[in-house]
Amino acid sequence: MTPILLVEDDRSICENLTAFLKTEDFDVTCAPGQQGAAELLQKRTFALVLLDISLADGNGFSVCREIKAEYGLPVIFLTASSDEYSTVAGFDLGADDYIAKPFRPRELVSRIRNVLRLTSGAGAVTKIGDICIDTVRGTASKNGCDLNLSALEYRLLLVFLNHRGAVLSRTMLLESIWDIAGEFVNDNTLTVYIKRLRDKLEDDPQDPKLILTVRGLGYKLP
Amino acid sequence: MTPILLVEDDRSICENLTAFLKTEDFDVTCAPGQQGAAELLQKRTFALVLLDISLADGNGFSVCREIKAEYGLPVIFLTASSDEYSTVAGFDLGADDYIAKPFRPRELVSRIRNVLRLTSGAGAVTKIGDICIDTVRGTASKNGCDLNLSALEYRLLLVFLNHRGAVLSRTMLLESIWDIAGEFVNDNTLTVYIKRLRDKLEDDPQDPKLILTVRGLGYKLP
DNA sequence: GTATGATTTTATGCATTTCCGAAAAACAAT
């Protein structure tokens, strides 16, 4: 299921598209406006964004600019105003395609697949605060400069990323990284890697804001 | 001047588009039908093909299939029949965009630029620094002189090329080149070929700038 | 049959990382 973010304030369009795209193996999440879209992009990772130009709060253009600057995700504009000016402006902002309503669902699917094909190789970037994780390039950076994570540090960070907000028990973390044929490593190894990650990620490793300890339960990424 | 091939049998459209696109810094060559298109593609190099579906001899779909198979060039369908079936069929053949007549010239230009942006890196000849890879001839050259890559070295380079920027795991590389009926070769074979490629490609093989090692994760071409 | 080049394997060295034990610190409960 390819995760897609649909930014659209018309509820009925949202519901119809979500249902239809589901049958085509896309996992659609709806955001009614700029605000919600920004929050979802912070929290989760998407492969593509479908963007309505006319939103209640702000317009699609500014959302597009943000998405391109922050996450580099492919964007397809989805809009009623099919006038030439909009089309050109949309492309100038780095949109990857532009579909005028009313559009035929099957054409939309074709265009989504097409854009995904053309942009594959573009990174799937997730942001947490000023930390940037690019799962395609296999890098994590802070304020643009590479953090030089080791392979294990990187994998550990990924686990936190995929369970954003949840408390992860030490056992669970050990299992997901060190479970080689049921043989675990020393429990303390995890602790050491938590420290390493903090040293590299946190502004102040003494007072972690990203990887928090939940005493007795484990750790979590808020 | 970006060279574009326009395959279109309506003379007046040809002339108008040629003139207009010229003002946008595109160098348009017209072919009235399948026959002429094939000959021109043989003789010259184009960056993109604008393709009318309804041609006097044969139809645009078969031309598209041929272009994609033989030259791998980006294709934009340009057509009167905007029915859904055609759109989907066009994309299925590997078209990169689809514009229904009548279209606005400025939108066409936007879409051309957009497709060129998205497909840059495809094309028959790709450059990385001072390395030139010609996927039609199957050769790679540095500063104009042939690098004399062996078949495997060349194929390995192609894998990197097709995943520019991404970290490619050793397993993935082994699979894409040495996976003969699930039987892998010695894991170190890959290492050796990485070295061979570096020796031929890099200015200073000791300090690679093209094929970088990402310890624990794999290699990547930045 | 030998000569040439491509491919694969073997062997070795080096650098980084991963791992662990033990001590120190932080925390919770009495």
Next chain:
DNA sequence: ATTGTTTTTCGGAAATGCATAAAATCATAC
């Protein structure tokens, strides 16, 4: 405060992953 538990820190030993050289195998043409 005292005690016991959990978490953090530290340094060095062990393991791993990668680079390199050189030898062995295979294919092809001469």
